[in-house]
Amino acid sequence: MPDARAAGQIFDIGYQHYDGPRLGRGHGIWTLITFSFRSAFGEGRGARGRIIPLVVIALVYLPVVIQIVIAAVSGQPDQISYARQLEFVGLFIALFTAAQAPEVIVTDRQFGVLPLYMSRSIRSTDYAIAKLLSFVGALLVLTLGPELALFLGKILLSATPWTAFRGEWKSLGPILGGTVLAALYVATIGLALASLAARRAYASAAVIAFFILMPALAGISRHLLPGDAARYATLGSPFQVMTGFAQWLFDVQAGPVRVFRGRRALAEVISPVPGYLCLYVMLGTCVAGIALLAFRFRSNEE
Amino acid sequence: MSGILDSTVAWLTARQLFVRRRLVAAAIVSLVPAIIALIFRLTHAAGADSSEFVTELYRDIVLGTLLPLVAVVFGSASFGGEIEDGTIVYLLVKPLPRWRVVLSKYAVSTAATIAVMVPAIVLPWLVMGVGAVGAQRMLGFSAAIVIGAAIYSALFVMLGLTTKRGLVAGLLYVVVVEFVLSRQVQGVRSLSVREFMLTIAGTVAPQAIGITPDNVSLATVWVMGGLALVASLAASIRWLRKFELAERL
Amino acid sequence: MTGPRIELQNASRWYGNVVAVNAVTCELRAGITGLLGPNGAGKSTVLHLMAGLLAPSDGQVLVDGASAAGHPDMYRTLGLVPERESVHPFLTGYEFVRMNARLQRLADPDASARAAIAMVDMAAAQDRVVSTYSKGMRQRIKIAGAIVHRPTILLLDEPFNGMDPRQRLHMIGLLRTMAAEGCVVLISSHILEELDDLATNVLVMVSGRLAASGHFREIRRLMTDRPHTFTLRSSDDRRLAAALIAEPSVFGVDLTNGGPATSGGLSIRTSDRGAFARALPRRARDAGIRVLELRPTDESLESVFSYLVDR
Numbered sequence: 001m002p003d004a005r006a007a008g009q010i011f012d013i014g015y016q017h018y019d020g021p022r023l024g025r026g027h028g029i030w031t032l033i034t035f036s037f038r039s040a041f042g043e044g045r046g047a048r049g050r051i052i053p054l055v056v057i058a059l060v061y062l063p064v065v066i067q068i069v070i071a072a073v074s075g076q077p078d079q080i081s082y083a084r085q086l087e088f089v090g091l092f093i094a095l096f097t098a099a100q101a102p103e104v105i106v107t108d109r110q111f112g113v114l115p116l117y118m119s120r121s122i123r124s125t126d127y128a129i130a131k132l133l134s135f136v137g138a139l140l141v142l143t144l145g146p147e148l149a150l151f152l153g154k155i156l157l158s159a160t161p162w163t164a165f166r167g168e169w170k171s172l173g174p175i176l177g178g179t180v181l182a183a184l185y186v187a188t189i190g191l192a193l194a195s196l197a198a199r200r201a202y203a204s205a206a207v208i209a210f211f212i213l214m215p216a217l218a219g220i221s222r223h224l225l226p227g228d229a230a231r232y233a234t235l236g237s238p239f240q241v242m243t244g245f246a247q248w249l250f251d252v253q254a255g256p257v258r259v260f261r262g263r264r265a266l267a268e269v270i271s272p273v274p275g276y277l278c279l280y281v282m283l284g285t286c287v288a289g290i291a292l293l294a295f296r297f298r299s300n301e302e
Numbered sequence: 303m304s305g306i307l308d309s310t311v312a313w314l315t316a317r318q319l320f321v322r323r324r325l326v327a328a329a330i331v332s333l334v335p336a337i338i339a340l341i342f343r344l345t346h347a348a349g350a351d352s353s354e355f356v357t358e359l360y361r362d363i364v365l366g367t368l369l370p371l372v373a374v375v376f377g378s379a380s381f382g383g384e385i386e387d388g389t390i391v392y393l394l395v396k397p398l399p400r401w402r403v404v405l406s407k408y409a410v411s412t413a414a415t416i417a418v419m420v421p422a423i424v425l426p427w428l429v430m431g432v433g434a435v436g437a438q439r440m441l442g443f444s445a446a447i448v449i450g451a452a453i454y455s456a457l458f459v460m461l462g463l464t465t466k467r468g469l470v471a472g473l474l475y476v477v478v479v480e481f482v483l484s485r486q487v488q489g490v491r492s493l494s495v496r497e498f499m500l501t502i503a504g505t506v507a508p509q510a511i512g513i514t515p516d517n518v519s520l521a522t523v524w525v526m527g528g529l530a531l532v533a534s535l536a537a538s539i540r541w542l543r544k545f546e547l548a549e550r551l
Numbered sequence: 552m553t554g555p556r557i558e559l560q561n562a563s564r565w566y567g568n569v570v571a572v573n574a575v576t577c578e579l580r581a582g583i584t585g586l587l588g589p590n591g592a593g594k595s596t597v598l599h600l601m602a603g604l605l606a607p608s609d610g611q612v613l614v615d616g617a618s619a620a621g622h623p624d625m626y627r628t629l630g631l632v633p634e635r636e637s638v639h640p641f642l643t644g645y646e647f648v649r650m651n652a653r654l655q656r657l658a659d660p661d662a663s664a665r666a667a668i669a670m671v672d673m674a675a676a677q678d679r680v681v682s683t684y685s686k687g688m689r690q691r692i693k694i695a696g697a698i699v700h701r702p703t704i705l706l707l708d709e710p711f712n713g714m715d716p717r718q719r720l721h722m723i724g725l726l727r728t729m730a731a732e733g734c735v736v737l738i739s740s741h742i743l744e745e746l747d748d749l750a751t752n753v754l755v756m757v758s759g760r761l762a763a764s765g766h767f768r769e770i771r772r773l774m775t776d777r778p779h780t781f782t783l784r785s786s787d788d789r790r791l792a793a794a795l796i797a798e799p800s801v802f803g804v805d806l807t808n809g810g811p812a813t814s815g816g817l818s819i820r821t822s823d824r825g826a827f828a829r830a831l832p833r834r835a836r837d838a839g840i841r842v843l844e845l846r847p848t849d850e851s852l853e854s855v856f857s858y859l860v861d862r
């Protein structure tokens with residue numbers, strides 16, 4: 001006879017109750033940070049998703065290689081300029097952010113995965129913080145990495161490395177602080193804008209539009225501000241702000257104008273605005289961006 | 303008109319483009335140049351020299367920044383999502399040649415762009431005082447808008463249709479060609495729609511607009527611009543004709 | 552050659568290495584035909600081939616004698632109800648149907664739209680936006696859009712998805728009326744029972760091939776009268792096997808070997824599932840054998856269709 005008792009029983013078919021140790025909130029946050037950091041470089045999106053990150057990395061490290069080679073060949077390691085690299089990198093981290101910030105912060109929303117995250121031990125503010133830290137980390141690869149490479153180049157190419165190091169190590173402070181602030185600045189702009197969009201394409205468009213519009217508006221405001229105040233218009237353009245900041249940070253003076261193929265070299269255009277103002281603008285923007293992110297990802301728990 | 307465009311497709315595209323959010327953003331875009339002009343009026347004494355300001359406003363803000371952005375948004379939205387969610391099928395199983403579908407959507411996208419951008423030229427003209435700007439300059443830049451919108455729309459409709467990330471592809475084109483290359487590399491200027499527009503504006507109002515001497519020639523504008531327009535539309539039509547509805551996902 | 556007609560002549564369609572439709576030949580005439588098959592069998596592909604949305608990689612697809620693909624005028628007399636449920640979400644139901652009417656160049660699109668909406672019983676909801684519709688309502692408005700121009704050929708891809716029984720009945724009535732007026736109606740489905748009492752002829756597709764075609768009742772008889780297999784474990788397989796082979800409904804018993812000492816189980820083939828189910832407990836009890844496990848092994852639709860293919 002077929003077993004009649006089987007008709008009324010519920011079988012445990014494999015969904016096991018877990019009573020063991022759980023890693024908890026901190027580990028969850030760390031995992032999210034590392035995962036988002038990797039997706040900022042296109043991991044998990046196939047070969048196509050890696051193109052832009054890798055191209056940007058190559059382009060950003062290219063001047064580093066060039067500077068080091070020139071210094072090695074000419075035997076003048078002090079020609080290596082931290083400031084120029086920081087100014088130069090501004091455009092590229094903006095491009096990187098426009099392409100990759102949506103991957104980091106919009107994919108979860110676009111594919112309806114956010115509720116899965118929020119029903120774990122991490123809270124929504126943790127989520128926002130983790131995303132921000134991971135993207136800042138990604139940008140640090142583009143800002144801090146090249147600067148450290150230059151630093152090492154300066155030291156190792158010098159005739160007396162130890163003396164050079166003793167002279168140079170003070171630069172580490174500005175390098176670290178400057179690159180972290182630059183990364184934070186662009187990261188908060190990118191993530192705050194991207195978090196407003198529901199689809200990655202729109203988020204990218206918003207970030208690109210911002211980086212196109214702000215310089216244009218800054219340019220036209222030159223005419224709107226009376227007299228001497230017109231030079232403060234450059235504070236409206238993120239690229240000018242980063243340039244001014246870099247020059248102030250590394251104390252770049254107006255040097256002799258070098259003419260290369262009929263054009264003035266980039267670094268010689270000294271920012272008309274005092275550098276500490278650029279610092280304040282960057283800090284203010286970071287605060288505003290973080291506030292926006294905190295608002296959007298505010299905790300809904302009692 | 304009825305032979306080339308289809309009014310129903312146009313109606314549908316208009317409904318797709320003019321969602322509330324976009325209309326609000328479009329209104330803002332139309333008004334921003336006028337607001338900037340207003341600020342200028344308020345901060346400067348009457349009779350102050352506004353010539354350079356106006357040229358910069360028109361050239362850098364309206365033509366150089368706002369127009370490409372608006373054209374990208376409308377252009378990539380004209381086939382927006384229809385291919386992705388499959389609702390394009392309702393346009394395809396009809397006694398309607400596919401090229402007419404493409405042209406109708408293109409026409410609406412262009413018209414929408416022009417409708418948003420012409421006020422961005424005319425309103426500042428009114429705000430600054432019609433004499434200060436001059437009707438010729440206003441008309442010159444308006445003509446530039448029309449031509450630029452026509453070319454940009456064709457490009458971005460094509461990008462929206464043929465690429466997965468049409469919106470971003472269009473913006474990247476704008477950034478790379480218009481902003482980076484054409485300012486650094488001389489030869490690329492004959493590929494820049496912005497330069498085309500400036501030439502048109504300069505042709506209509508030669509005295510009023512300060513055009514740099516190495517601008518592209520009018521002939522280049524017609525040839526290259528026309529080529530870009532026709533090639534983009536042809537590519538879009540060809541893509542739609544070869545489009546086959548995929549098996550369900 | 553009167554009346555609307557669809558013909559597939561050795562039509563195939565492949566995507567790279569994947570053959571979605573494999574040398575299918577059939578002819579459809581007035582009346583309701585069912586296109587049956589498991590998911591992934593190629594039903595949607597066949598429908599899209601007939602609708603001219605795909606070109607065949609090989610062979611021919613003819614609608615009313617002319618090639619289906621690349622022929623926009625054909626759509627004056629053909630309507631398609633696609634499977635994906637999306638309709639432009641920002642349109643109202645009425646606007647959607649009227650848009651279809653206008654694209655079909657009808658003389659009075661408004662009246663035609665209202666008539667079509669009335670036919671699918673959506674008059675009450677026609678002025679609501681499609682994004683507020685339930686799945687069944689969306690299906691019905693799609694059908695309205697497809698019939699607004701009174702086509703003589705109607706292709707429906709899984710139309711009853713999401714419809715409740717009352718809506719289904721109404722739709723069946725509508726389709727029957729159209730078929731009686733001389734239309735070619737093709738309904739695809741993967742549920743045999745859905746087409747019960749609706750389709751006169753049926754085409755069965757499995758893995759891209761036409762596995763069976765013909766009268767619906769005949770096909771269904773073949774499919775349900777097929778032999779069934781069961782696996783069984785008991786306390787004494789060999790003796791139970793001897794007892795069962797005496798049963799008239801059983802025509803094959805195999806001992807599946809699990810080892811010399813252990814009972815590996817039996818595999819039983821029977822032609823009458825009901826009779827077997829009644830006979831098994833009786834035989835087992837009479838022989839004093841305890842049945843430990845009994846499982847049917849071929850209830851899946853695939854096996855049903857495979858059986859047809861093997862025949």
